[in-house]
Amino acid sequence: MANHLSGFRNPWLQIAVSTVAVAISELFLKTGADATISLSPEWSWTGLTTLASPLVWLGIIFTIVSFITWLYAIKHLPLSVAFPASQAIHILVPLSSWLVLGEQISALRWCGIALVLCGLALVARPVAELEEKL
Amino acid sequence: MSPLVLVLILVSLVAFVAGQLLLKHGMASTVTGGFRQRTFLVFILTGTAAMAVSYFLNLGLLQRLDLSYLYPFQGLSVLFIAGAAALLLHEKLTLPLIAGSVLITAGVVLVSIS
Numbered sequence: 225m226a227n228h229l230s231g232f233r234n235p236w237l238q239i240a241v242s243t244v245a246v247a248i249s250e251l252f253l254k255t256g257a258d259a260t261i262s263l264s265p266e267w268s269w270t271g272l273t274t275l276a277s278p279l280v281w282l283g284i285i286f287t288i289v290s291f292i293t294w295l296y297a298i299k300h301l302p303l304s305v306a307f308p309a310s311q312a313i314h315i316l317v318p319l320s321s322w323l324v325l326g327e328q329i330s331a332l333r334w335c336g337i338a339l340v341l342c343g344l345a346l347v348a349r350p351v352a353e354l355e356e357k358l
Numbered sequence: 359m360s361p362l363v364l365v366l367i368l369v370s371l372v373a374f375v376a377g378q379l380l381l382k383h384g385m386a387s388t389v390t391g392g393f394r395q396r397t398f399l400v401f402i403l404t405g406t407a408a409m410a411v412s413y414f415l416n417l418g419l420l421q422r423l424d425l426s427y428l429y430p431f432q433g434l435s436v437l438f439i440a441g442a443a444a445l446l447l448h449e450k451l452t453l454p455l456i457a458g459s460v461l462i463t464a465g466v467v468l469v470s471i472s
Contacts, residue, residue, distance in 0.1 A: 295402075298378075299385035302449040303440075303443040305449075307378065311466065331472075332468060333469050343459065348458075349458075
């Protein structure tokens with residue numbers, strides 16, 4: 225089993241790729257949405273005016289990448305393990321918003337990020353046991 | 359919060375959890391059966407449809423509510439998915455897994471309200 229799940233088909237790698245792809249897509253979507261904010265205000269509530277930005281299309285491509293890699297990940301992993309692991313997104317998005325977009329992170333938000341990290345560490349233990357069985 | 363908004367939040371959550379379970383079941387069927395079979399097609403299509411319903415309900419809700427108000431409800435999806443996977447897909451829940459999911463949920467709520 226471990227043999228044909230090695231390399232790029234490793235489900236943990238797929239979860240990592242999926243999660244990073246979501247973070248990248250959020251950055252593109254936010255930048256693209258900001259760039260098109262003044263386009264026809266009467267239609268902006270649909271969210272569709274953001275499609276005028278090429279960055280939004282890049283964001284959509286990364287969303288599709290994350291969806292497909294997610295499907296491959298849950299093919300082999302229990303959902304009750306894979307889904308909590310994918311919540312690393314709640315660390316990646318605020319961190320990349322801080323580093324790339326220059327957004328501020330409050331003390332309370334840092335605490336929340338720390339809590340998610342602790343939770344991920346706990347989830348990683350059953351994950352390690354599962355790995356031995358694979 | 360109006361009753362309609364609460365109902366929409368709940369429907370969106372249920373559709374998201376159902377979508378993940380349907381996708382998981384569909385992908386699990388390909389381990390032995392490959393991709394050219396009915397179970398895979400039916401579950402991937404219904405799963406993607408459920409995810410799309412949840413996605414657009416969420417976009418609609420975002421027009422009326424602040425992201426920081428809506429997001430804690432999404433944080434709950436971790437607990438719902440773990441519970442539903444245990445009940446319906448017979449996945450084994452261990453104590454560290456439950457404790458970890460609760461911590462992650464608490465962290466997500468904290469990140470979104472701050």
